[in-house]
Amino acid sequence: MHILFLILLSAAPQWELNTSVSYIYNVSSDHDNGVWCASSGGVFHYSPESGIGVVYSCPDDLPIPDCRDVLLDSENRLWVATGGDYLVMESGGTWTNYSSFEGVPGQGRVNALAESGNHIWIGCNGGFARGDSLGFVPVTAAGVFDPQDVYSLAQRNDTLWVCTGRGVYSLPTDSLHDPYNPDSWSFFQETQGLLLSRIRTGEQSVYVCGASGALELEPGGDSFQFMIDYTGAADSAIVDVMETSAGLLAAGHGVVFRQEGTVWSRFGTGIPVYRWPTVLFEVAGKVHCGFSYVDNIIDINNTQTGMGFFYLNGNEWGHFVTPGMQCKNTHQMSACEDGRLYAGTHARGVQAYYPGYGWRSYVESDGMPNSFQTLSVASDPQRGIWASSYHFGLSWIRDNASYESSGDTILTFVKDSLEWHSAEATIIPADIPNNQPVMLVSQSNGMWGAFRQFDPAGSPDEPSGILGFNGDPAGTMNWAPRVGGSGIASVNVRAVYPASNDSLWVAFETGGGCQLLVHSGNPSDMSDDSWYPGSGQAFSTASGLPSSEVFCFLKVPGTGLLAGTAEGLALWTGSGFTQYQSITEQIKTMALDARGRIWCMGEAGVYRISDGQVSVYNSLNSDFVESPQYLWEYSATDPVNGGVYLSSAEGLWLVNQTGDSGGTGNGVSFYPQPFISGEDQLRLCGVDEDSPVTVEFFGLDGSHAGTVSAQSVSSWIWDGSLDGNKVASGVYMVLVTVNDVVYPARISVVR
Structure with a gap:
């Protein structure tokens, strides 16, 4: 290489x-x-x-x-x-x-795949196509077949079956060569408007299912007929129906049915009765059924967490848990020096990683009061982990730093009481502001929590604010809530950040700005509290903030304290703020890596600030994949490898950079990006325009793809070809040599 x-x-x-x-x-x-x-x-x-x-x-x-x-x-x-x-x-x-x-x-976005007639057929949100390894051609047949959304495909020797947002179509095998001919297609009118999502072929019958139930097209029949009719039940659906060695099965809410004559009966025991299935399949003679973790039809399309699958053993369904994290939508995380990692998740409580063992969950069966919206996780400087499930107060987890659950203790502290909680939870009333904590942080002598009101408009008098606490959760705890009237500028707090052992920055929701609390050094001692800019006052745009919508803070050695706002970064001057760097978009979280570089989660991607240079990384120029941001985003430094963890809806990202340059922000720039091969010409700028230039292209596997040179930087152009051949879509690493200096960069190509 x-x-x-x-x-x-x-x-x-x-x-x-x-x-x-x-x-x-x-x-x-x-x-x-x-x-x-x-x-x-x-x-x-x-x-x-x-x-x-x-x-x-x-x-x-x-x-x-x-x-x-x-x-x-x-x-x-x-x-x-x-x-x-x-x-x-x-x-x-x-x-x-x-x-x-x-x-x-x-x-x-592709939903479904099938192979038939020596072609690969794909069903998408937006159409239907056939093709092969060289590419695809959209398929429509004027006046008959013009699908907008294709959800499922099935193939049998004689026919290709297509389940769309409109209903069910079929294309006979002898017409696969001519799918653009309207006469090739048949539409089953009785399936129109039934909200069907999956189609299956059996030995002779064809089955289709969805929110309206399950239907069958019998051998020799000319229309689908209901087997299970849910058209009058708004909260029901059949997710899958399949012929298996055990008979014809259908999967619905908390149940797998088997058809016995004309009657459908519950099949086997051990299925989670409150969960939604995802797919039926049979392998090596064993029937399996995948299950999600959601328990109501409103969330049936929530795919962030599942239960793996269940397999039939005799009349009993056994459970196969897929390894790794059990929920990919992550929130606040806590990384420990010994490699342990804890992360709050949106639907499966706390996910914990133990080096040498892997991931495990802390959920209701372990003693958590609830698994939903576990927003916050932070290590206690004394021992254990604190976590918060929204509406369910604060939970202390003592796991003995071990993967094994034996000897674990989970105690949950709540304001007054809870209307519902898991039977396994130990609930302790405590003097905390309310049951809606959204962020936790540790300080040398204790912990801090940020709280918000459940319904600020409907219940504006609900106590809320911040909480300082320490002590022994299994013995005596010290609670010190700072709520309305204590000097705090707003009771709906978005984030807290300890800038030193005796100071805490507080960010407020709905454009409330931020405030600085200087205290005694003991979070549970309110006797020496001082609020800046004053009691009941907050820093805002009038104080130099680019926006009063503040999301996060970060103390940077040699630079000072930064605030992330809806319109970029601000630097604390000692009495107010001033705009910092060139970022002008929303920054929801930020952290330092081991080399002192700042990593910020923005709307355009992840920003890195290093030696005064700003770079942005997203799916166009890096492996990072953007996802919709939540109300709160979190980050943390990895003390083991020196990288930075970032929360996201797709999982827990870790970015590491061992070198001193990120491949961008080094003076070299290619434009336009992404580069559309065949439509644009790629150009180069940022270095001496009159000097000769050589650009070497590499695949992400390190293979040398080609070289393009020019007599000057200003005359260098690229049409998307190397050695006379158009390159494939993807990201390419490049080395740009000008005046014996080599600059690294990336190019994103689409065709």
Whole structure:
């Protein structure tokens, strides 16, 4: 490998993603005794004999973690339908991405895959297409077949079946060569408007199911007929229906049914009665059913957490828990020097990683009062971990720093009482502001919590603010709430940040600005509290903040204290704030890496500030994948490797950078990016425009792809070809040599 490329790799940020494969959308046979599973966090191989084997995920293999369908075709190529902008295919260890530039309809999100008539067929949000490894062509048939959303595909020797937002279509095998002919298609009018989402073929019948129930097209029939009719039940659905060695099965809310004559009966015991299934499948003679963790139909499309799957053993369903995190939507995290990592999640309590053992969960069965919206996690300077489930107060977890649950203690402290909590939880009334903490931080002598009102408009008098506390959770605790009237400027607090052993910055919601509390050094002692700029007052735009919407703080050695706002960063001057650096967008969280570089979560991606230079990393120029931001975002320094953890809806990101340059912000710039091959010409700027230039291209695997040179930087252009061949879509590392100086950079190419 090129030695300069190795230098480039060491200098560029390296991204890792801890995510969850617990929610399974679909499976595909491996043509042997196993299956490939498409999950919320990637694609993995499973067999009853060996369990989970190979796992393909983001960013090493896939452009995004969310995978909706998977297909191992007749040539042993693995096709993966992602929930983002790509279809991807693996062949012989090489991955190829297909986007709208390769003919994928709509915005690129692919829901379903099938192989029929020597073609790969893809169903998308926005259309239907057929193709092969070279690309795809959208399929429509004027006046008859013009699907906007295709949810599921099924194939049998005689017909290709298509389940769309409109209803069910079929295309006979002898018409697969001419899918653009309206006469080739049949539409089943009785399926229109039934909100169907999955289609299956049996030995002779065809089945389709969804919110309206399950229907069957019998052999020789000309219309689908209801087997299970839920058209009058708004809170019911059939998620899957499938012919198996155990009979015809259907999966619904907390149940797997089996058809016995004309009657459907509950099949087997051990299914979680309050959870929604995801998919039925059979492998090596064993029937399996994937399950999500959600318990109501409102959240049926919430795919951030699952339960893996259940398998039928006799008349009993056993549970197979997928390894790793059980929820990918993460919140505040706490990283320990011994490698332990704790993260709050949106639906599965606290996820904890123990080096040498892996991940485990702290949920209701372990003593947590609730698993939903566990927003905050922070280490106690004395012992244990504090966590908060929104509406459920503060929970202290003493896990003895061990993966094993034996001897664990979980105690939950609440304001007054709770209307509901898990039966396993130990509930202790305490003098805390309310039961809605949103952030926790540790200080040398104790802990701080940020609280918000549950309904500020409907219950404006509910006590809220911040809480200082310390003591022995198993003995005597000291609580010191600072609520309305104590000097705090607002009772709805978004974030807290200890800038020293005796000071705490407080950020308020709804444009309330921020405030500085200087205290005695003991969080539970309010006798020496001083508020700045004054009691009941906050710093705002009038104090120099670019926006009064403040989200986070960070103390940077040699620079000072920074505040992240809705319009960029601000630097504390000692009496007010001034704009810092060139970032002008919303910054929700930030942290320092071991080399003192600042990493900020923004709207355009992740910003890095190093030696006064600002760089931004997103899916166009790095492995980081943006996701919708939540009300609160969190970050933390990894004390083991010196990187930075970032919360996201796709999982827990870790960014590390061992070199001193990030591959951008070094003076070299390529434009436009992303570069659309065949439509644009890529140009170069940022260095001496009159000097000769050589640009070397490398694939992400380090392979040398080609070289493009010019007599001057100003005359250098690139049309997307190397050695006469158009390059594939993707990200390329480049080394730019000007006047014997080498500059690293990245180029994002789309076709």
